[in-house]
Amino acid sequence: MNNCTTTERRNQFASDNYAGICPEAWQAMEEANRGYACSYGDDTWTERACRLLRDTFETDCEVFFVFNGTAANSLALASLCQSYHSIICHETSHIETDECGAAEFFSNGTKILLVPGPHGKVDPDAVEHTVKRRLDIHYPKPKVLSITQATELGTLYSVDELRELGHLARRLDLRVHMDGARFANAVAALGVHPSEITWKAGVDVLCFGGTKNGMAVGEAVVFFNRELAREFDYRCKQAGQLASKMRFLAAPWIGMLESGAWLTRSAHANACAAKLEARLRDIPGVGIRFPRQANSVFADLPPGVVDALHGLGWHFYTFIGSGGARFMCSWETSDQDIDLLATDIAGCCNR
Ligand SMILES: Cc1ncc(COP(=O)(O)O)c(C=O)c1O
Numbered sequence: 247m248n249n250c251t252t253t254e255r256r257n258q259f260a261s262d263n264y265a266g267i268c269p270e271a272w273q274a275m276e277e278a279n280r281g282y283a284c285s286y287g288d289d290t291w292t293e294r295a296c297r298l299l300r301d302t303f304e305t306d307c308e309v310f311f312v313f314n315g316t317a318a319n320s321l322a323l324a325s326l327c328q329s330y331h332s333i334i335c336h337e338t339s340h341i342e343t344d345e346c347g348a349a350e351f352f353s354n355g356t357k358i359l360l361v362p363g364p365h366g367k368v369d370p371d372a373v374e375h376t377v378k379r380r381l382d383i384h385y386p387k388p389k390v391l392s393i394t395q396a397t398e399l400g401t402l403y404s405v406d407e408l409r410e411l412g413h414l415a416r417r418l419d420l421r422v423h424m425d426g427a428r429f430a431n432a433v434a435a436l437g438v439h440p441s442e443i444t445w446k447a448g449v450d451v452l453c454f455g456g457t458k459n460g461m462a463v464g465e466a467v468v469f470f471n472r473e474l475a476r477e478f479d480y481r482c483k484q485a486g487q488l489a490s491k492m493r494f495l496a497a498p499w500i501g502m503l504e505s506g507a508w509l510t511r512s513a514h515a516n517a518c519a520a521k522l523e524a525r526l527r528d529i530p531g532v533g534i535r536f537p538r539q540a541n542s543v544f545a546d547l548p549p550g551v552v553d554a555l556h557g558l559g560w561h562f563y564t565f566i567g568s569g570g571a572r573f574m575c576s577w578e579t580s581d582q583d584i585d586l587l588a589t590d591i592a593g594c595c596n597r
């Protein structure tokens with residue numbers, strides 16, 4: 247008999263997309279749900295949300311709303327290159343591991359080239375080597391560098407690291423895509439202005455995640471290089487990503503941006519991950535696999551503990567990156583959730 251607690255669990259740690267809709271997003275949806283509004287993005291909510299994002303980034307960026315992160319990433323990437331090009335990304339990138347070949351599909355075959363790097367972040371030297379290793383006609387010419395901020399492994403690129411990558415990309419004639427499914431967590435954790443880790447560092451397009459930030463659905467594709475946004479609306483339409491009731495994708499962005507919840511809710515998730523990390527570090531036999539810099543903790547657990555925790559009803563992934571158990575916190579994670587999980591992990595480790 248193990249001494250793990252067995253109680254009904256309200257929240258899980260598999261993903262921040264397990265969480266519900268945060269109050270600010272929900273209220274904005276309710277406010278938008280009044281009467282008729284123009285469809286396909288011609289409504290006032292969409293116009294206001296786009297304006298708020300331009301204000302947030304302090305630049306005249308082009309903004310489009312799509313349903314999910316895979317669509318945002320793959321359609322944005324397809325806009326940055328041709329099928330005979332290649333996209334360079336980290337070997338643990340979501341576009342490589344968890345989007346079912348969407349980027350290759352929507353770009354009509356652009357090849358993804360993987361590079362290593364510490365803690366889920368691309369190594370600039372590996373990027374340069376991948377570009378320069380072959381210059382002949384037979385090699386798919388590298389055209390895009392894709393980075394994820396916060397990374398799939400819960401780490402962050404610093405402002406300086408992003409600036410270095412931006413300079414490198416310019417020197418190598420690469421366009422820069424940022425998978426920002428957890429961009430809000432990065433901004434909250436770094437405490438910087440969002441422009442500092444995007445267009446000022448050389449990012450051409452950001453896929454800004456709303457879903458994991460607390461919205462029901464919806465990601466913003468933010469083109470800082472407006473020329474690359476040409477006809478992106480047609481690309482969205484063809485891919486089934488042009489919402490007819492666009493106001494309900496856009497309105498939550500208004501709620502989150504106007505209230506500041508995009509930052510406060512992600513800061514909460516980050517703080518929860520820090521609390522969980524502290525609890526796990528006190529459990530003998532548990533290792534922390536990567537620096538915890540955003541809203542997830544990657545833990546190495548003793549043999550049998552993963553199965554024991556799953557047996558207690560805990561949901562968490564072990565397939566992200568190079569292994570380990572990923573515990574992801576969200577805007578909705580509570581101290582009680584953290585205590586329940588940590589107590590069960592300790593109990594299962596002490597069997
Ligand atoms: C880093 C990262 N990028 C992109 C996505 C894709 O998002 P979606 O599952 O909405 O397609 C995810 C999913 O959670 C993710 O973790």
Ligand SMILES: C[C@H](O)[C@H](N)C(=O)O
Nearest residue numbers: 260261262263340344
């Ligand atoms: C991995 C899974 O596809 C999802 N992107 C998540 O982070 O939970």
